Amino acid sequence: MKKSKSIILVISIVVVLIAGLSVATYFILKPLFGEKDESNISPITKQLTEEEASKVIAEVNGEQILYKDFYFIYSQQAAYYGLTTEDEDSLSDDTKEILNTIKKELLTQLIQQKLAKQKAKEAGYEVTKERLDEASEAIEEMIRNMAEQMKLSSPSEAESRDFLKEARDFINSELKAMRITMDEYIRDTAEYMIVTDFMEDLTKDIVVTDEEIKKYYDEQLKIQQENPEEAAYAEVQLIQPASSRVKHILIALPEEEQQEYQNLKSEGKDEEAEAYLKEKLEAIKPKAEEVLNKAKNGEDFEALIKEYGEDPGMESEQYKDGYTVTKNSGFIKSFEDASLALGVGEISDLVEGPYGYHIIKVYEKTEAKPYTQEEKKSEIESLLKSQKKTNFMNEKMKEWESASTIVRHDDLL
Template sequence: MRRFGKYCAMLIVLVFILSAAGCTLIEVVPEKDRQRVVAEVYGEKILKGEFLDVYNQQKAYYGITEEIEKDAQYKDTIKEIKKDVLEQLITRKVLQKKAEQAGFTVNEEYINEARKELEEQFKSYAETLKQQAQSQGEKAQGEKDYLEEARNEWRKQLNNAGLTEEEYITRRAEDIMLEKFAEKMLEDVKVTEQDIKQYYDEQLNKQKQDPSLVETALVQLYRPAGWVRVKHILIPLSSEEREGYYNLIQQGKQEEAKKYLDEKLKAIEPTAREVYDKVKAGESFEALIETYSEDKSATNKEDGYVIYKGSGLFAEEVEQAALELDEGEVSQPIGSPLGYHIIKLYEKLPEKVFTLEEKKEEIEAVVLDDKRNDKWNSLLEEWKKEAKIKKYENRL
């Protein structure tokens, strides 16, 4: 459900899946305190222990230390985070009840889907580990080795969270079940031709009046003049050199940082010049991207980047030089904190108003998401009223 899926997940999926950085639950609260009731939903109790398990995960995820928690300046922020965690738990209880009433329960189908999803995540992470090893010049291991490494890392994080593998699978299966329930509740939401036309007219008018809105628009209906399509070859500085430069900037040592950057760029300038000469000699820009550029993304190799004044995709000096090129022209090597960029301007894009037909599918998806969100919020409000919710926030 695109945006709705993400929005819905925020409401029904608590932070049970920990970040790659790892989250450790800190059990420092006496068991008696964990048995205190912090909320009631449909007469069912939510205990402080349930709250703390999720809250401590949130703390670890956002790097909230005990010192920060005790700091007076963060008092209101911590209070809001706690209230938000409690609201998540309450919402989940409400949804569990409504799903059960609608005949949705965790079954073998959802359990198997959770296992399959997890296995796909393992494979994806294993491939990432393999690519990282290859980019660092390490000899590739067998496929099973990377897969096992991915599994071991996950088990370590799971153990830190105090969860067994089966507990995790069951919780994820319940998440999936609640997502299916939400889909069922919203299956009758439709988008009309009038909805699409109204969105198009209103948003096009706003974008033409204020072109800066185009940059963040969910559907781009207008393209101002001055946009160009480029590709670049990036001869990179090392990660250590980049870090060294930014550390100096953070310390307020601008002059020292500039001198440091100039020195590091000078060391890679011969390579940048060699690549530039190859471009001017007629070698394929795309082939040189593949051979020399750090940026080998599909975007850079295929369609390229669309930039404009203030787009922020490149350093300011790189962007400015790119915008001054003519179609088909290639820039001299341009230094930035990332290294040397060689830019080729492929196309100067004219001002354009996109037609309704061109954007109809995109608009329909956005409007559908909005209407689903509206109905979902309305349903939640209705369900929470009937749930006879009681909160005891002073016990958090």
């Protein structure tokens, strides 16, 4: 089971508008909301006053950058770290210093974004009606995806809640708080698209040679073989980790009990949370033991999943063959440990977790082994090309900045 509020394996989602793309993505601040790992999405951004929103915090060749442009990304960056924008006064001096550094970096990115837009316009890249329509549809798709993730987080409420409306209301409330209209948001998204096209055209002739790919593969494979614990976090993973393909029967705690456990953990009440979980697991243990006995006595595991399992992921097309579990792959530790310890065909005892009890069966196992260079050629080429593009754009941005008139007001952030 993944470490997610949702029972099924979904991507961990946060409301991260971060537009941004640092140098590695060519200084463009991408104005798209991400998704939030909550079944009840609530506002995270304080309402800006008109005066706050219209403060000029920088000028690039005479074009203004307003505080609301900065706040648009800063509030979402704060949310990524679990803060609201009203928390700053209660933070330690060290944390405030870190946030000040982040603020200055975000302003730098906004300045670079403005420069990139100016250069794209000079090169003839314009926002057309077609681009605006494309941007509008991209935002609609993002809202639909957010609604779907909310639905996955609260499957029992699928009939009683209008998740699409909730997602749309959330986006609108966040934009309103930042004094950004939907039309402005659509235009920002369209501008991101054309600047992306501009940057891609600037770097389209950059290539990676076979010799560079081989050099990277040989050097990185040696490093990953010498440091297997870190191999899973490499930019290109060259060692296929040992894995188990498993299916499981989840005897689930009620959703409100799962949520209460998570609430206690988020409040730092770990001991109280574990005691609460133990008590609630005890209440469903008789049912879990009954199902476990059936599985151990040879009853059809697939049929038991259908009859007793409460993980919607086991019914999804994506995971019809089960979950592939590797070390440090994001599953809860008890689930991961049991999955990797079992042999093919073996069934676990009851495995405790924050969602309930798991009864796990291993269907297939693979041992750790290196990927061949050919298997990873495309990934390596993509990484090296991205690095070359980044270096190219770093130099290009330095040229643009040195030839521009830039005024910034960090004290207003």
